[in-house]
Amino acid sequence: MLELAILGFLYEQPLHGYELKRRVAHLTGHVRPIADGTLYPAIKRLERAGLLDRRTEPGTRAAPRHTLTLTDGGRDELLRRLREAGDLDISDENRWFTVLAFLRHLTDPAEQAAVLRRRLSFLEEPSSFFYEGERPLGAEAFGDPFRRGLLRIARATSEAELGWLAETLAGLED
Amino acid sequence: MLELAILGFLYEQPLHGYELKRRVAHLTGHVRPIADGTLYPAIKRLERAGLLDRRTEPGTRAAPRHTLTLTDGGRDELLRRLREAGDLDISDENRWFTVLAFLRHLTDPAEQAAVLRRRLSFLEEPSSFFYEGERPLGAEAFGDPFRRGLLRIARATSEAELGWLAETLAGLED
DNA sequence: AGACTATACATCGGCATCGAGGTATAACGG
DNA sequence: CCGTTATACCTCGATGCCGATGTATAGTCT
Numbered sequence: 001m002l003e004l005a006i007l008g009f010l011y012e013q014p015l016h017g018y019e020l021k022r023r024v025a026h027l028t029g030h031v032r033p034i035a036d037g038t039l040y041p042a043i044k045r046l047e048r049a050g051l052l053d054r055r056t057e058p059g060t061r062a063a064p065r066h067t068l069t070l071t072d073g074g075r076d077e078l079l080r081r082l083r084e085a086g087d088l089d090i091s092d093e094n095r096w097f098t099v100l101a102f103l104r105h106l107t108d109p110a111e112q113a114a115v116l117r118r119r120l121s122f123l124e125e126p127s128s129f130f131y132e133g134e135r136p137l138g139a140e141a142f143g144d145p146f147r148r149g150l151l152r153i154a155r156a157t158s159e160a161e162l163g164w165l166a167e168t169l170a171g172l173e174d
Numbered sequence: 175m176l177e178l179a180i181l182g183f184l185y186e187q188p189l190h191g192y193e194l195k196r197r198v199a200h201l202t203g204h205v206r207p208i209a210d211g212t213l214y215p216a217i218k219r220l221e222r223a224g225l226l227d228r229r230t231e232p233g234t235r236a237a238p239r240h241t242l243t244l245t246d247g248g249r250d251e252l253l254r255r256l257r258e259a260g261d262l263d264i265s266d267e268n269r270w271f272t273v274l275a276f277l278r279h280l281t282d283p284a285e286q287a288a289v290l291r292r293r294l295s296f297l298e299e300p301s302s303f304f305y306e307g308e309r310p311l312g313a314e315a316f317g318d319p320f321r322r323g324l325l326r327i328a329r330a331t332s333e334a335e336l337g338w339l340a341e342t343l344a345g346l347e348d
Numbered sequence: 349a350g351a352c353t354a355t356a357c358a359t360c361g362g363c364a365t366c367g368a369g370g371t372a373t374a375a376c377g378g
Numbered sequence: 379c380c381g382t383t384a385t386a387c388c389t390c391g392a393t394g395c396c397g398a399t400g401t402a403t404a405g406t407c408t
Contacts, residue, residue: 001394001395002394002395003394016356016357017356017357018355018356018357021356028267029324029328029331029332030265030296030297030299030332031265031299032265032266034395034396035395035396035397035398036356036357036358036359036397037358037359037360037395037396037397037398037399038394038395038396039357040357040358040359041358041359041394041395042394042395044358045394063355063356063357063401063402063403063404064356064357064402064403065355065356065357066356066357088366091204091205091206092206092268093202093267093268094266094267094268097324100320100321100323100324101320101321101324102320103318103320104318104320104321112320122204123204125204125205144277144278145342145345145346146274146275146276146277146278146286146342147274147275147278149274149335149338149339149342150203150271150274150275152334152338153331153334153335153338154203154271155334156330156331156333156334157203157327157330157331157334158203158204159330160326160327160329160330160331161323161327164323164326164327165323168319168320168323171319172319175364176364176365177364190386190387191386191387192385192386192387195386208365208366209365209366209367209368210367210386210387210388210389211365211366211367211368211369211388211389211390212364212365212366213387214387214388214389215364215365215388215389216364216365218388219364236372236373236374236375236384236385236386237371237372237373237374237385237386237387238372238373238386238387239385239386239387240386240387262396
């Protein structure tokens with residue numbers, strides 16, 4: 001997830017680590033800080049794999065910055081990861097949002113639509129939060145406000161996404 | 175996250191591993207299978223920590239089941255983890271939903287409200303997905319449908335949750 | 349002058365998770 | 379009667395992430 005986000009942001013413009021940290025933290029829709037101990041090793045991994053170059057520059061305000069630029073291999077790798085997204089990238093909320101954020105770089109509308117369709121079929125699998133044996137329980141079935149909230153939030157999200165998916169797929173398939 | 179879910183489900187009734195797997199998979203609002211290699215080691219960890227007991231029973235349809243029951247220590251531990259949720263439990267979508275699913279077990283309304291308020295203040299931190307330098311970008315600022323979708327979905331979720339939080343906190347504080 | 353804060357990068361231990369593989373039993377269809 | 383499927387559990391290696399800790403610099407406050 002982090003690696004995808006790094007590749008995605010650098011696809012748009014060179015950035016240094018600290019700025020990447022800020023952008024990745026905002027990616028989920030609210031601030032969810034990512035640990036230094038997560039970011040810098042990830043950068044190193046991508047660098048060792050030849051996906052990005054590092055250029056040291058004097059810092060504007062403090063310590064020297066390492067400006068990171070995607071190599072051609074890095075650009076290809078981003079596109080490959082978007083095209084061939086893993087199942088977890090489709091089903092996990094955080095990962096999916098990351099894919100979505102950079103899907104515009106996959107210039108072929110057919111390829112974009114293919115990814116969206118995978119998400120759609122994932123969302124269309126009928127499912128419920130809680131079961132009593134085999135029978136799924138609706139919000140009505142339990143009196144506590146917390147599980148009712150869970151269902152209410154999940155439904156709002158799901159409706160918004162399904163609506164958007166339908167519209168967008170129709171647009172891409174023209 | 176997984177451990178919390180296991181403790182939460184077992185708080186309600188004894189279950190065997192396979193059934194836990196099914197329930198945890200549905201917890202996020204849609205089916206997100208959890209790997210065997212994640213579940214069974216987690217059960218072992220909790221067992222070694224004295225939080226649950228295992229009772230082998232002949233399987234109804236197949237191999238023998240290990241029915242799992244929370245010990246008193248396990249019940250305490252669930253309540254403690256709910257009360258003293260980590261920052262990541264509040265900010266990470268998956269973890270937060272797990273907390274929410276079992277918050278009803280924390281019988282004191284004041285304690286429940288305290289957890290909800292932490293989530294509320296997290297959601298109220300102003301934040302935007304993407305930045306151009308210092309200036310946050312709204313959905314209008316970029317033409318691609320994918321980031322527009324991202325914002326649309328995130329807003330729907332956020333509104334639903336904030337509405338529910340306000341109502342529920344008002345109810346709990348009576 | 350000294351303290352503090354924000355910027356900027358890095359390492360390390362620990363741990364939760366995935367993914368692939370394996371074992372075994374019971375029921376069902378051909 | 380044999381293969382397949384669903385049930386049920388387990389192990390192991392690899393990996394990605396967290397959290398703590400450390401270093402250094404530039405600007406700001408007092």
